[in-house]
Amino acid sequence: MLGLFRDQLLDLVPESLRVAKRRLRQNSEKMAIEVLKGTQVMVARTEQDVHHRINEFEGWTDEQLEHYLTTNERPEIPVQPKGTA
Numbered sequence: 001m002l003g004l005f006r007d008q009l010l011d012l013v014p015e016s017l018r019v020a021k022r023r024l025r026q027n028s029e030k031m032a033i034e035v036l037k038g039t040q041v042m043v044a045r046t047e048q049d050v051h052h053r054i055n056e057f058e059g060w061t062d063e064q065l066e067h068y069l070t071t072n073e074r075p076e077i078p079v080q081p082k083g084t085a
Helices: 002-025 029-041 045-051 062-071
Strands: none
Touching: 002 029, 029 062
């Protein structure tokens, strides 16, 4: 069952990428933010654990992502004291 679901999702990828490309060409910041958010699911959690990969955009707010997209500069991300997450 899971394999069938995965195959159906993979069939949607080419058309989804075409739509995303078209929207990005129209300078859609919202689309660009959503693409960056989507990068979080590109690597399976188990592979992240094995290779100790960290998604650099994980935990960024929409405003921080938008700042990065418009300025190409990383926003300052305040460090929270331990135990206040």
